[in-house]
Amino acid sequence: MFKLRRPAMTGPRPPRLTRPRLPRLISTIVSSIWATVVVVMVATLAIAAVAGSTAVVQVDQRTRAEANSRLDAHARTVSRAIDARVAKTQDDVRLLAEDQTIGAFLALPASAQAGAPAGAKPGTGQPAGSGGAAEQRKAINDIVTYLSQRDGLDASCVVGASGAEVACEAYGRLLTPEELSTNARDADFLATVALSRHQVHVSDPYVSKASKRWVIGLASPVVLADGAVAGIVRVEIPVAWYEDEIISRPFGGGAYAFVVSADGHLVYHPDIDAYRQAAGIPAGFASELPPADAKGSPSWAQMIARVTGGNTGATTYDDGGRTWRASYSEIGGKRFVVSVSPVDELYAAVEQSHQTLLVTVGPLAVLLLIVIVLFATRLSASNRRLATTSRASSELAFKTTAENDRMQASIVKLLDEVSGAADGDLTVKAEVTTDVTGAIADAFNYTLSQLRDLVLDVQQTTTQVTASARELQATTGRLAELGATQAEHIGTTLGTVSELATSVQHVSGNATSSASVAQRSLEAAGDGARAVAATIEGMSRIRDRVQETGQRTKRLGERSQEIGEAVTLIDEIADRTSILALNASIQAASAGDAGRGFTVVAEEIQRLAERSAEATRRIALLVKTVQSETHEAVVSLDDVTREVVEGSGLADQAGQKLHEIESISGELAELVESISEAAALQSAQAAELAASIGEISEVTTMNARGASESAEEMGHLVSRTERLGESVSVFKLTA
Incomplete structure (x- = not known):
């Protein structure tokens, strides 16, 4: 329920101010205030400086960490994409080596294999050799053609135990029997034959004889049921795969990526011909792979040495008058993807945050210094004026004491007049006088008038709503009847x-x-x-x-x-x-x-x-x-x-x-x-x-x-309106 409480007027009266103590008290208070203001300003400036410095350091560290993480992630993403693509091709080669058609054909005698695709028998019009061998050779041709075209390989071949190629699809076309090699027993062939079932040999990059491009060879042995090696399945992956994966994932700005082998040669680089030229190697796809340190600063060479000597990591180097950051990740244990970016571009966001903080905190610090100087100047002038004004204040102290007594009496009188409102009597009215409490009394009378009108409106509205609800209840009852x-x-x-x-x-x-x-x-x-x-x-x-x-x-x-x-x-x-x-x-x-x-x-x-x-x-x-x-x-x-x-x-x-x-x-x-x-x-x-x-x-x-x-x-509505009427009936609205 609405209730007003009358403030208690208990306790001793405030002590009177005497003439000798007042000037010194005022001087002490004002000096303390100005000193406190100056101290607060200095403390605020110090806190702002510390907070700004801390924010700069934190933003700097966080932004640099995010930029480094993005460059590291780029190197890892490219290396994983290349590894995944090579691993899929390795699985295809392994499955091809285990194909029953290839194994059955390679198990045939050399005469049967050679006669399968030959011309017709004299006078018969039928193919020489058995129809089963011819069908097997056709099936092998279809398999190598499909694998090569599907995965974008430079070559896909099946080689017998003697080193003679049985079928080969190279650079987009199936080789004729006359074009097949009869002696492919190179170092990679011998290394593959020495492997057991399910294993795949991965060669170093070399120039393909068919495509005249740099490739990487994958080969797996064809092992028969009795454990004999009947031949191998060999494919050639173009080094251009590296370029495709890197170009499809640009980092932006002046950053780029390249691939370097474990022995320090560039397998792919956007400007690889410049390194060839520096090393005295002719330009072109079929040229040799240049050393990664053929050109560049000593710091670049140190970075290459660090990359080829580790697995995954990051380092910085100086080259071309700029500082670079390099993130590298291993590919298959023999090569590395290196993503490099100029440090000024990589940390451009850090510089932007520095400038932002400088623009934000700098003017604030200057403003605080100006305010402190102004406050110090005013403090000195105020102390001088204080000596003059305190004498006048001493003379007014006695007058102020008498005025305080009169004001206290007026306030007590006002409280006595309006105390009835605490019990819900809204008809009370305070006397409006010419002293300082007159405005308070007038405002109180206006407030009670407004409150009285509000309560009266609530009572009238409640009565009307109750009557309407009862009438509507009766109407609804008649409607039900x-x-x-x-x-x-x-x-x-x-x-x-x-x-x-x-x-x-x-x-x-x-x-x-x-x-x-x-x-x-x-x-x-x-x-x-x-x-x-x-x-x-x-x-x-x-x-x-x-x-x-x-x-x-x-x-x-x-x-x-x-x-x-x-x-x-x-x-x-x-x-x-x-x-x-x-x-x-x-x-x-x-x-x-x-x-x-x-x-x-x-x-x-x-x-x-x-x-x-x-x-x-x-x-x-x-x-x-x-x-x-x-x-x-x-x-x-x-x-x-x-x-x-x-x-x-x-x-x-x-x-x-x-x-x-x-x-x-x-x-x-x-x-x-x-x-x-x-x-x-x-x-x-x-x-x-x-x-x-x-x-x-x-x-x-x-x-x-x-x-x-x-x-x-x-x-229910009637009950609610009746309760509302009871809640406002406690107020007295008329005298």
């Missing part, structure tokens, strides 16, 4: 419609019976004179049945009128429900946030009322159709009745009228058949009407349930 009454009426209507459906079914059965009687009458009329009496009797029965059918049809029309009245009642109920839903929405809107939940319920009731109206319109349409067809049936039955009477008169006359009776009986049979069909249609329509009334009953039940829930919610 009307919904229950509506449901009861619809239940009665549903029973009436069910009876109507039963009656229509009886009409359909009687019409079927009438059709049967008419058929028998037609047959009797054909029997001759003997059947005249029977025809008269049959006509009498037909007349009775037709009259009965006419009566039932008239009753059906009367029932249709009753259904129309019920439909009118349902339509009125739906209209009233829609109006009630609209009124409920208006009341909920006037209730504000408290009636938002009931607005949703009112909208749902509105939609249900619209569905009820739609169903009522459908029922009315069906009733009109039944009434129309019933009227047509009554007219038809009247005609039938007249025809039956005339037929009876003719049957009483003479036998010569027998053929007329037969004609009339035929017409009667057709007419009764149409009556049967109309009755069946009415039966189906009555069933559909009963289903529609059932749906209306369900909708009405939902309306009544929603209205009950809304009434309960409005009860």
